[in-house]
Amino acid sequence: PTPGETLLAVEGLEKRFGGLVAVGGVSFDVRAGEILGLIGPNGAGKSTTFNLVTGAQRPTAGRVRFRGADVTGAPARRMAALGLARTFQHVRLRPSMTLLENVMLGAHLRGRAGLVAGALGLDRAEETALRAEAMRALARVGLDATPHALAGSLALGQQRVLEIARALAADPVLVVLDEPAAGLRRLEKQALAGLLRELRAEGMTILLVEHDMEFVMGLVDRIVVLDFGVRLAEGTPAEIRADARVQEAYLGG
Numbered sequence: 001p002t003p004g005e006t007l008l009a010v011e012g013l014e015k016r017f018g019g020l021v022a023v024g025g026v027s028f029d030v031r032a033g034e035i036l037g038l039i040g041p042n043g044a045g046k047s048t049t050f051n052l053v054t055g056a057q058r059p060t061a062g063r064v065r066f067r068g069a070d071v072t073g074a075p076a077r078r079m080a081a082l083g084l085a086r087t088f089q090h091v092r093l094r095p096s097m098t099l100l101e102n103v104m105l106g107a108h109l110r111g112r113a114g115l116v117a118g119a120l121g122l123d124r125a126e127e128t129a130l131r132a133e134a135m136r137a138l139a140r141v142g143l144d145a146t147p148h149a150l151a152g153s154l155a156l157g158q159q160r161v162l163e164i165a166r167a168l169a170a171d172p173v174l175v176v177l178d179e180p181a182a183g184l185r186r187l188e189k190q191a192l193a194g195l196l197r198e199l200r201a202e203g204m205t206i207l208l209v210e211h212d213m214e215f216v217m218g219l220v221d222r223i224v225v226l227d228f229g230v231r232l233a234e235g236t237p238a239e240i241r242a243d244a245r246v247q248e249a250y251l252g253g
């Protein structure tokens with residue numbers, strides 16, 4: 001994609017659960033080469049928006065366009081095939097498998113939806129290609145020194161990084177992260193922020209859904225603030241930091 005071009009366009013997105021409006025008509029764009037932060041207090045609708053954009057849930061109204069295609073209500077595997085990779089708010093690694101196996105499984109499941117899941121059932125050439133792809137993804141995040149260590153042996157911060165490697169292995173154009181900083185210690189957050197900056201410098205586009213405002217402030221290019229399912233504010237980190245309504249929403253939430 002050309003830097004600055006709109007990759008993802010969300011228009012009037014809405015999700016109701018019975019009478020509850022979790023997301024009530026949200027619009028924003030994600031442009032190629034940027035990190036967009038989608039923030040808000042607990043219950044603001046961040047995870048629901050994430051699910052609507054990644055194909056995990058269908059909106060009750062509104063539109064999602066990705067790379068020019070109308071993907072409203074498209075399932076997660078179609079989004080993945082179009083180049084959207086996601087991580088999970090709660091780490092979904094397989095602790096008793098190695099780092100390499102975890103990444104291979106991710107690349108396999110996301111990128112090749114037509115094949116049966118699992119590394120079994122691959123022919124030798126496919127497995128070799130997948131392994132090389134997974135090693136490249138581990139190298140990009142700095143976890144290639146110990147590819148055969150067990151995922152369960154990693155500290156939480158490194159598990160989050162491994163999740164990102166798994167997303168990168170599918171060779172996405174947009175990575176969508178749900179609260180990657182949650183539960184991390186200060187140094188782990190700094191390392192994670194450093195990695196995301198590096199990925200941006202390589203041209204990756206990132207939609208960062210995150211509760212932790214300080215983590216987002218020092219990292220992203222633009223911020224969209226959700227509160228009670230609607231867009232409360234949009235702007236640069238400096239603009240958002242100075243916005244009294246945003247401070248109020250966070251203090252109240």
Ligand code: ADP
Binds near residue numbers: 023040041042043045
């Ligand atoms: P956030 O991620 O910003 O904390 P969520 O998107 O998880 O917010 O939730 C937004 C609102 O929607 C909350 O009031 C939450 O309780 C509600 N909600 C989320 N998912 C469901 C669901 N599957 N069924 C009913 N209510 C839901």
Ligand code: MG
Binds near residue numbers: 046047048
């Ligand atoms: Mg959430």
